[in-house]
Amino acid sequence: MAFTQRAFDDRDDAGRRLGRRLARGGEADKEPIVLALPRGGVPVGHRVAEELGAPLDIIAVRKLGLPGHEELAMGAIGEGGVRILNDEVVRGHAVGEEALQAVERSERAELERRAALFREGRPRTSPAGRTAVVVDDGVATGSTARAACRVARAQGAVRVVLAVPVGAPTALRSLARDADEVVCLTAPEWFQAVGEWYADFAQTTDEEVIGLLREHSGPAGPGADAEVEVEAAGVRLEGHLTVPEGALGTVVFAHGSGSGRHSPRNVRVAGALNGAGLGTLLFDLLTEEEGDDRGLVFDIRLLAERLRGAAEWLRARPEAAHLPTGYFGASTGAAAALVAAADAPSGTAAVVSRGGRPDLAGARLAEVRAPTLLIVGGADTAVLDLNRRAQEEIACESALEVVPGSGHLFEEPGALDRVAELAADWFVRHLRPGAEA
Template sequence: MRSAAERDRPGSEDMDRDENTRILPDRVAAGRRLVPLLSEFRDGDTVVLGLPRGGVVVGYQVARGLDAPLDVLVVRKLGVPGWPELAAGAIGEGGVRVLNPGVVRGEGVDDAELAAVERTERAALDRRLAGLRRVRPQVDLAGRTALIVDDGIATGATARAACRIARARGARRVVVAAPVAAASSVAALSPDADQVVCDRTPRRLGAIGSWYEHFPPVDDGEVQHLVALAAAPRPAADAGDIRVSIPAGPVTLPGLLAVPGGAGGIVVFAHGSGSSRLSPRNQYVARLLNRAGFATLLFDLLTPDESIDRRNVFDIDLLARRLAAAIGWIRHQPAVAGRPVGLFGASTGAAAALAAAADPALDVGAVVSRGGRPDLADRWLPAIGTPTLLIVGGADPVVLTLNREALDRLAGPKHLAVVPGATHLFEEPGTLDQAAALATSWFAEHLAAARAGHAGVADRGARGRR
């Protein structure tokens, strides 16, 4: 067993944090940092098992980096009656049960008490699994390497239970990986884990969330969506993201720019409430647009400090100004200058995209809204002549009603597309692909028209100068 971080860490207690350089930006970045440490598992024999919920966000990035399947290992602790934080054991999918005999004996837990606790926890486990297994059948671990991933390891109790469950499911080798873990907990994982790989192993851990700049809660919908994305066929190789910085008044916003060869236009993403340039959904759609020949820009509309204040998330004027700054920045980038600009917005970001499109000076060629809130841009709708596609899930009735009402108020070419069975996050299998296909067709039609219009204007200007 080894810890990748321990090999290089100085022995000083002062290195437990090493100022801000040791803070992880978020779970997505933390997962990407783990991939080089896990390169030996890029062997076709590894299954990545994310521990819900935050471990699945990290695990998704690890699975992508290793080109390995992603599954979820749901663990429920069997707490001692009257002392639920003390684990008498744990249960997992498929009827797996692991006991801690020392705790059971030491606390005098009898069979009836243990059975009662297990019934309660089994019901909770089954409820969580019901949603997960709709999008991802259980991956067989027999004879394979189980790579268990969490967003941090404090006491190690959950990780130990997960190791035992993976072993009970037939895993040949069990490995635990986490961005950060208490050094004492890493040592205690033996013999349950054959190997432990961590980016950071401080002697004084504290709260796991304190090691992240951005550590938002993760809901079951996000877990299901990531598992479904991982199980879906991967798009063709992406255009290669370039990290960029976009000046927007008093702040600078980080972004990811991808420019495939011969790109006929660029699509700027406006993320929804609580999301960022690292949104797995929007990254997935961006890759599909790259494959179709569009450049893409994903950037954060808010700084980390700004995003803490929920009022900023719904400040459509502010978000629209940030989009305007990004479009202005694009006009001066040689790789994409002169290409027509489309906007792809989700949730509150869609309202910002509509507000930006209402400004003729920005010359937006097309707008696509996925599960958007056009009602938040109500005062701009009559001024929008930009071709606008509103995509809404058929199982998202409230948002569907808001979009139907907004459609009537839009002035330019417009269409409402309903994806059957999709809920607000488009987490159901295949629904995000349908939304991406609709968006691609809309941009292909209307950005091509915008480009032709630009060429016509340039040609007329050239004739006038002769």
């Protein structure tokens, strides 16, 4: 269908109008950060960020194309080590882990190259604990926008709003599953291409993206948000450290068996803690080679030593040297956290266990002096019983919170949000200045 009516003069015009709509509607009223898809989404995001008074950054995502049929997405990757897979495509085409990793290595190299080019060496602005407003200049199929929303969520955003000036109705409806809110100024039924709705749809250049991001960059604050290498108990372990400016304290995460620093549940909880003014360190308790040894996965003494070593490493960092430290443990990681707390009672301000196995700490439970919160799903009856017995052994302040109807992984709607809320409240209470350990 031929037509002459254009909805927007250019991306600048579209961004101003989209930003005003968001400011008026209140969809992004919780500490928003605008994450624009480069390149075309950045001029739009630039104006949206101005209208909202929010920081602007890019959200770098890359599709993982099926080998030999690259147009078919096996998943997507984002910064911070995020990888999202389409299990149906991976299983349906029998893609092995080696082939998957080869594609990811190639795409991650390009992702990191482009992110470094655009940011000029500035650190990524984390959406953890904030509302991520994902912005593009339009949505046609929705595949890139879907990946961006999922990556923002995996990076710890507590709310994801997809905002575009124009989009295909079918694609927008499908994206409602990936964003908490989809805001679109116009969704014409006769949609064919994004560019048809702009009078000027000239290609956005790398130089333009760099210049716009430079306008929004301010002087670096005393906080941190970076990939780190943790030295703990004689080994080097990969991790991610986030310390908000003015943080009350820091929380070191101890993951459970078969998990690591990219655990989506721990990342989600960490984001909520960041939003509450707490720093977080997510790191791998085992090296990649050690992770294949099931004996090490359940070696609570080894895990506790590394956890304690990570806390000592953290306290030597300038961002966290003055801050009290707590532990958040999941599954077997909860036992490691409790043993680490018993080993260094003066250096541990609080402990939180999510679906944990505190019983694996054994006799060390009685030596814990840090206020301890045990969070268990109501439907996880076996673990709930273990936690009740363990609480009887803990001699210091403790509490047991049951999330009704939830299983071991807290996958039910709202269950993980409740875990994050309980954990944040506990840590804020016990890590704030003047709190008694």
